[in-house]
């Protein structure tokens with residue numbers, strides 16, 4: 001009774017905010033709706049896309065063309081496609097002939113379907129398919145048991161993670177799953193192409209990121225502001241840097257330095273004896289615990 005009286009004494013706006021926070025905390029569906037409204041309908045996706053457009057276009061072009069080496073028929077798995085704002089970059093590369101989009105947020109699917117239809121209208125030789133679910137669910141659906149009891153699944157030339165690894169829960173699991181979807185690298189280059197916002201390098205920015213995190217967690221559909229994604233990619237034993245031993249992660253910031261971003265490409269190690277290339281060695285602090 002006293003709790004009800006305390007609520008009644010609060011101004012309506014404060015009560016609304018408190019109720020909203022409780023609903024977001026308790027309901028995954030509410031968090032997904034809220035994120036979809038912010039991301040797609042209120043233009044956050046378009047703004048983020050605009051802010052990183054040149055770096056994104058550059059890394060995707062470099063990865064999909066292999067510096068002019070690749071002829072065509074590249075298959076791309078786009079993890080966490082959101083509203084499909086990255087399809088315009090991926091579909092504009094003529095070496096790419098098939099894109100599979102994996103997206104678990106059902107509220108974003110109509111926009112993603114529209115972007116996929118638009119991409120296929122622009123290029124008759126392009127196929128875009130959409131899987132409504134997480135990468136783990138896609139992997140479970142794709143793994144086919146063979147008669148011998150072994151398992152196999154469709155392989156891709158590139159897996160793209162664009163502003164996704166911040167909100168997947170376990171980055172290690174999603175990166176490991178992405179690697180399993182990549183061709184083994186014996187004959188052809190197969191890569192993880194990423195552009196991700198990461199933890200700040202200075203103490204001040206790290207403190208701000210951690211202070212904002214509890215609230216942002218509710219509105220950003222589990223997005224973590226202080227992930228050390230570079231270290232996590234580097235720690236995967238099957239991925240290496242495309243340049244010989246040279247760190248190829250590019251680091252830049254948006255929002256006046258408040259949102260540090262890394263982007264680059266990590267190549268899957270060929271499964272051959274003696275073919276191990278140099279490991280990726282990002283100059284970053286040790287990995288933070290996965291959420």
Ligand SMILES: C[S@@+](CC[C@H](N)C(=O)[O-])C[C@H]1O[C@@H](n2cnc3c(N)ncnc32)[C@H](O)[C@@H]1O
Nearest residue numbers: 079080081082104105134135162163164167168
């Ligand atoms: C910040 S949005 C980025 C969307 C898009 N890549 C872009 O750049 O606009 C992150 C997306 O990843 C999706 N996501 C989160 N966890 C995922 C998972 N385990 N597997 C696949 N997608 C996931 C979310 O639903 C969300 O749409």
